[in-house]
Amino acid sequence: MNLMRDREEISKKLNIGKELLYLTKPECMNIGITLDRILQLTREALIAHGKKEYEMPAKIGVHPSEEVFYHAMPAYVPSKKAVGMKWIECYPNNPNLFNLPQTTGLLILNDILSGCPIAIMDSTWLTAMRTPAVTVLAAAALHPEAESFGMFGCGVQGIEHIRFIVKTLKKLKKIYIYDVKESAMDYLIKTVQPNIEIEIIKGQNPQQLAEKCEVLSSATIIVKNTLSVVKDEWISKGQTVLPCDLNTFWDPKISRRADKYIVDSIEEHELFSKMGYFPDGLPTIACETGEILAGIKEGRTSKDELIVCSNIGMAVCDVVVGREIFDIALKNNMGTILSL
Numbered sequence: 001m002n003l004m005r006d007r008e009e010i011s012k013k014l015n016i017g018k019e020l021l022y023l024t025k026p027e028c029m030n031i032g033i034t035l036d037r038i039l040q041l042t043r044e045a046l047i048a049h050g051k052k053e054y055e056m057p058a059k060i061g062v063h064p065s066e067e068v069f070y071h072a073m074p075a076y077v078p079s080k081k082a083v084g085m086k087w088i089e090c091y092p093n094n095p096n097l098f099n100l101p102q103t104t105g106l107l108i109l110n111d112i113l114s115g116c117p118i119a120i121m122d123s124t125w126l127t128a129m130r131t132p133a134v135t136v137l138a139a140a141a142l143h144p145e146a147e148s149f150g151m152f153g154c155g156v157q158g159i160e161h162i163r164f165i166v167k168t169l170k171k172l173k174k175i176y177i178y179d180v181k182e183s184a185m186d187y188l189i190k191t192v193q194p195n196i197e198i199e200i201i202k203g204q205n206p207q208q209l210a211e212k213c214e215v216l217s218s219a220t221i222i223v224k225n226t227l228s229v230v231k232d233e234w235i236s237k238g239q240t241v242l243p244c245d246l247n248t249f250w251d252p253k254i255s256r257r258a259d260k261y262i263v264d265s266i267e268e269h270e271l272f273s274k275m276g277y278f279p280d281g282l283p284t285i286a287c288e289t290g291e292i293l294a295g296i297k298e299g300r301t302s303k304d305e306l307i308v309c310s311n312i313g314m315a316v317c318d319v320v321v322g323r324e325i326f327d328i329a330l331k332n333n334m335g336t337i338l339s340l
């Protein structure tokens with residue numbers, strides 16, 4: 001990694017220390033990164049994490065109210081020349097109260113040699129991309145033969161999970177979806193079905209999905225009190241469960257009796273547990289998602305194993321994908337250069 005050469009390339013477009021590049025959400029969305037490229041970048045970030053080739057402290061935050069959190073998410077991934085921090089907040093009631101996303105935020109990138117900020121960009125779209133990328137990479141590593149996938153939550157994350165899952169589960173035949181809002185299910189099908197060949201089926205209730213699908217994921221709200229929408233008795237041996245919403249959606253008994261409970265970051269799950277998001281206690285953790293992808297730890301070793309893999313989002317993925325967005329924008333003269 002030649003950091004000086006990298007800095008010189010950036011300096012051709014940006015006066016480092018005096019200027020930075022600002023990118024809006026629409027600019028990030030239209031930057032031209034394909035789903036396949038996001039999957040590749042996310043895989044590389046997870047493998048770096050699995051090999052411990054990174055620096056990333058657990059999320060620190062503030063909590064203006066009981067169910068709200070703001071998180072500072074810094075990370076450094078040397079192999080990708082990516083260092084920066086995502087500042088993100090979670091307001092579960094935003095969709096109902098203000099017609100706004102549950103999470104919004106910004107990503108800041110820095111020049112590694114001088115520390116000067118080189119970019120500020122929206123992180124909402126980036127988060128919406130890297131989150132399902134992690135889920136579907138884990139799904140392929142843990143359950144590659146799966147023919148059915150079930151998605152709880154049909155908002156932005158749900159839509160992207162369906163778009164991504166067909167990229168990694170190559171034997172998939174049916175996709176089931178469920179949301180408390182039927183209009184959200186209809187919108188997902190209208191948006192995604194024309195672009196994929198696999199049938200998307202609107203679920204009648206959570207139990208139907210839980211009992212019919214080999215691989216299941218959820219991207220709903222994140223609250224401390226476990227909702228236990230999916231009951232323990234609905235889940236069987238041989239299934240793979242991939243929550244994106246901590247301990248909110250699933251009966252805690254499911255994770256506790258799983259043959260393997262895997263997480264993206266042990267340190268961050270322990271932090272959330274201390275904050276009260278696992279009121280029944282954190283299940284015994286087998287390993288981290290990146291260790292599976294890096295080939296350091298084993299994933300599924302028997303078709304009868306029940307596996308739960310909880311991925312709550314890591315800054316290593318954010319800065320790696322963010323750095324790619326920055327590089328493309330700079331090369332193509334996109335965004336707005338602002339004075340420091």
